[in-house]
Amino acid sequence: MKFQNTLEFARQLDAQDPLNKYQSEFIFPKVNDKKVIYFTGNSLGLQPKRTKTYVDEVMNDWANLAVEGHFYSDKPWWDYHERFAEPLSKIVGALPTEVTVMNTLTVNLHLLMVSFYQPTPTRYKIICEEKAFPSDQYMFQSQVDFHSRAVGFDKQEALVEIKRREGEHNIRLEDVLAKIEEVGDELALVLIGGVNYYTGQVFDMKTITAAGHKVGAFVGWDLAHAAGNVKLELHDWNVDFAAWCSYKYMNSGPGNASGCFIHEKHHNNSQLPRFAGWWGHNKERRFKMEPNFDPVHGADGWQISNLPILSLAPYLASVDMFAEVGMDALLEKRDLITAYLEFVLHEIDSEVDSTFEIITPSDPEERASQLSVFLHGEGRSLFEYLMKNGVITDWREPNVIRLAPVPLYTSFEDMFEFGQILKKGILGK
Numbered sequence: 001m002k003f004q005n006t007l008e009f010a011r012q013l014d015a016q017d018p019l020n021k022y023q024s025e026f027i028f029p030k031v032n033d034k035k036v037i038y039f040t041g042n043s044l045g046l047q048p049k050r051t052k053t054y055v056d057e058v059m060n061d062w063a064n065l066a067v068e069g070h071f072y073s074d075k076p077w078w079d080y081h082e083r084f085a086e087p088l089s090k091i092v093g094a095l096p097t098e099v100t101v102m103n104t105l106t107v108n109l110h111l112l113m114v115s116f117y118q119p120t121p122t123r124y125k126i127i128c129e130e131k132a133f134p135s136d137q138y139m140f141q142s143q144v145d146f147h148s149r150a151v152g153f154d155k156q157e158a159l160v161e162i163k164r165r166e167g168e169h170n171i172r173l174e175d176v177l178a179k180i181e182e183v184g185d186e187l188a189l190v191l192i193g194g195v196n197y198y199t200g201q202v203f204d205m206k207t208i209t210a211a212g213h214k215v216g217a218f219v220g221w222d223l224a225h226a227a228g229n230v231k232l233e234l235h236d237w238n239v240d241f242a243a244w245c246s247y248k249y250m251n252s253g254p255g256n257a258s259g260c261f262i263h264e265k266h267h268n269n270s271q272l273p274r275f276a277g278w279w280g281h282n283k284e285r286r287f288k289m290e291p292n293f294d295p296v297h298g299a300d301g302w303q304i305s306n307l308p309i310l311s312l313a314p315y316l317a318s319v320d321m322f323a324e325v326g327m328d329a330l331l332e333k334r335d336l337i338t339a340y341l342e343f344v345l346h347e348i349d350s351e352v353d354s355t356f357e358i359i360t361p362s363d364p365e366e367r368a369s370q371l372s373v374f375l376h377g378e379g380r381s382l383f384e385y386l387m388k389n390g391v392i393t394d395w396r397e398p399n400v401i402r403l404a405p406v407p408l409y410t411s412f413e414d415m416f417e418f419g420q421i422l423k424k425g426i427l428g429k
C-alpha cells in the first residue's frame with residue numbers, strides 16, 4: 001500500500017479498519033481536555049470500560065455470599081482461573097492444559113527456574129540477551145548465586161550474554177545460534193525475552209528453541225512484551241516454559257497477575273522438581289487436606305496459592321476481549337499501523353532534516369507493535385514537549401523514546417497527528 005502523510009489518508013485507513021470500534025471500549029486519559037495519543041501500551045495498557053463490571057461482580061459476590069462465593073458465585077472463585085485456559089491458549093499458541101495464571105512475572109520465572117534450571121558442576125550455564133530487562137538480570141544473578149553455593153560451579157562463568165555487534169542495535173540470530181553451539185554441553189538453560197523491551201526486536205523463538213534443545217538445554221521465554229502482541233506457537237515450537245505479565249499489551253491493570261506456559265511433555269515428569277502448594281494439588285481431593293502432594297496434571301499443577309480473584313477479574317475482562325477480536329485480526333492491524341507510523345516518522349524526519357533513527361528492525365518479521373526511536377541531537381526536552389501536548393510515550397536512557405501503536409486502541413489518525421506534533425516540537429526549538 002502506498003501511504004500518504006495526510007489527515008484524509010489516515011482517516012480513510014481508520015474507516016477501513018475493522019478494529020476501529022474498539023477504541024471506544026477503552027478509557028483514555030486527557031491532556032488539555034483532549035484524549036491522549038497513547039503510545040505506552042507496552043508498559044501499561046489502557047483500562048477497558050468493561051473491566052469495572054468484572055471487578056464489581058466479584059465485589060458483589062463477596063458482599064452477598066462471603067465465603068460461599070468460593071463455590072456458589074456465578075464464576076466460582078475456587079476454579080476461577082480455569083476460565084483463562086481456553087482464551088489464553090489461543091493467545092500464546094498452546095493447549096488449554098499448558099497455560100495457567102498465577103503470581104506475577106518475575107516470581108513465576110523464578111518458580112519455573114526451580115523446575116527448569118537444575119545446574120550440575122558441568123552443565124550450569126544460562127544464555128540470555130545482553131541488556132535484558134533489569135528484573136530478569138537480577139533474577140539470573142540471584143539464581144546463579146543460589147545454586148552455585150550448593151553445586152559449586154564458578155558463578156562468574158554461569159551467565160552467558162548474547163552481545164550486539166559493534167555499531168548494531170539488534171542481536172543477530174546467527175550470533176544466538178553460534179553461542180548456543182559454542183556453550184554446547186555446558187548449557188543448562190536458554191531464557192531470553194521474546195521481544196526485547198528496549199528495541200522492540202522479536203526473536204526467532206522457533207529456531208532458537210530448537211537450537212537449545214539440540215545441545216540438551218531447556219529453553220524458556222520471557223514473553224512480557226510478546227503476549228497479546230506477537231504470533232506465538234509455544235506448543236508447536238516445543239518451548240519448555242514461558243511466562244508473561246498481563247498489564248502491558250493485555251490491559252489487565254497495574255502489577256497484575258502473570259500467565260505461564262509449561263509444555264505438555266513435562267506435565268507428568270516427576271523428575272522435575274517444583275515448589276508446591278495446595279492450589280496445585282489434585283482438584284477433586286484438594287479440600288480433603290491430605291498430607292501428600294498429588295499435582296494436577298497440567299500447568300495448573302504449578303499453582304501454589306489460592307488466587308487473587310480481584311486481580312484476575314480485570315485479566316479475565318481482557319482475555320474475553322482478545323477472544324472476541326482474535327489474534328489474526330489484531331496482528332493484521334498491528335502490521336499496518338506500525339508500518340504507517342514508520343512511514344510518518346520517515347516523512348517528518350526528512351522534513352526536519354534527519355534528527356532521529358528508528359532502532360527497531362525494519363523487517364516486519366522481526367518487530368511487533370513497538371518502534372524505538374533514537375533522538376540524535378534531540379533530547380529529553382522533545383519527550384517532555386510531546387507529553388505536554390498529549391502524546392504519551394516513554395523515555396529510556398540515553399536518548400530513546402519508545403512508541404507502541406497498540407492495535408486495539410490507537411488509530412491511523414493518531415499516527416498522523418503525532419507526526420504533526422513531533423514536527424512542531426522539533427522545529428519550534
Ligand SMILES: *Cc1c(COP(=O)(O)O)cnc(C)c1O
Pocket residue numbers: 104105106107133135136193197222224225245
Ligand atoms: C515488564 C517486564 C517485567 C516485569 O516483571 P514483573 O515481575 O511483572 O514486575 C519482567 N521482564 C520483562 C522482560 C519485562 O518487560
